[in-house]
Amino acid sequence: MRTFYEAAFFDKLGRNIVRACDLERLELLGIDRSRGLPLFGDYRMVMFGMPSLARLQKDLIQSLGMEKASVILARFGYDSGLGIATAISELYDFDSPEEWLKSGAVLRTMAGLAKEEIQEVKIDTEQKTFHMTGRWMDSFESVNWLTQFKPYEAPVCVTLAALSSGFASAVLGSEVLVKETCCRAQGHEHCQFEGRPIAEWGITPDDLYQKFELQSLEAELSKLKTALCQAREDLRQQHVEISQLRILAHQSENDGDIVFRSPSMAKVLTLARKVAPTKSSVLIYGESGVGKEVLARFIHQHSTHADMPFMAINCAALPSNLLESELFGHVKGAFTGADSNKKGLFVEAGEGTLFLDEVGEISPELQAKLLRVLQEKEVRPVGGVEVIKIRARVVSATNQDLKTLILLNRFREDLYYRLSVFPLYINPLRERREDILILARYFLTKLNIGSKGFSPSAIRRMQSYQWPGNVRELSNWIEYAVILAGDEQIQPEHLPAVSSDNSEDILPTLMESALPSLEELEKRYIHLILQKTGNRRGDAAKKLGISTATLWRKLHLHQESKNSSLRD
């Protein structure tokens, strides 16, 4: 189900719609060049070796006892888990709460805490139901334990379990407890864990806070705790709202050169696969650069004559008389320069496919000839007498609205119906933003197989751009970036500076149109700032000089007024 937020904001402004498996180590790990410090995404990272962590574990246990040490470690883990979940969701917008949750497992594995495998996940953020099982292989805590102590009677991976709990709580939007059910430190081969909402474990939120707080520190921390709880609650509330907007995970495919994840492309390809084996003529609609020729080739490759030629011609690129001789051929001496016979593409395509790009640009005279060729299934080369039978299948494409051209008498209606037996529509890239990241990675891998990928801010930059030139423009961007970045990870500064990104000149445009109300202007300005900050609400609020909560409320209000005007 699409919610108003998706329609109103995310589609227009773009978010990084990713899955857990899309997270790539080389993209997330980086260096803050100005300070020379390691980064995880946009966040500073600190590294400790296993022996130092083992020492900390031992010191804590020996000085405080197992129980108190566990409380400290659990609290540290819980807050980290919550923080990491928040941070990663600021970097990427996940397909679904499930993908967001799974990203936690990927991140814990990347961070070297354990090799984590989630075996089962059931999460419903609206009903607040949650169940997760999985296992940790070589968890750092169990490995450290066994290097220092004998096998223990109970599980010892306290930090890891608390980290998972914090992460899962952020995703669900209410308290989840991940319990370790058996541990390598007990002599098992792996550690096994299970997560449920705390109520299902028979624990109240107070129990949980107590479990994760040190009694002796409670008084000192009470003020901080209240503030923290409030902030955490606000944050969680926001994430719940965001997570409710997630589009369900969609099937992703990589079909030859067609790389996509969006449902709209999936639909186009399903239709293309159905029509491919028939002889029907196909008309592909789409803005320039969306990949109409790629789709035409796909249809050809899935046809029963895939081994026959695929001939393509851009009808806008040639003057009418040349186009005619390219399509139908000519005989020697037909016109000046025709010093030999030429077969023409209809004949050369044999039983294969002839792709006519920008078919709306064909002149009226040639339209009449083309119609006759398609009706009679034969061509007469320019200057020739004899006709030649043709068997090629015609796939054409246009970025124009042919029905409008018909009304303007610029395109023949009978030819239109001949070409458009089976129309297909490819959406512009800005309307299928799920495809941007996988397309960008696809082009990058084609150009530089060892690339370190894109930084999260470079991804945000691509996601928030409008892509007037569609997939072709994206491909050009990546080529440009690869030249600048070489083997380094691609940063925003490696991407082309865009003057046509119309977000710059929205105010003059507004002034030219009917003068907007202050409310309308505010709404558009907020959207502009969101776009410029890659939809990071915190940054946007700072630029606007208002609090995140105020921004959030304004976005709600705009949407409500939009909904009520739709109802009126």
Ligand SMILES: [Zn+2]
């Ligand atoms: Zn364990």
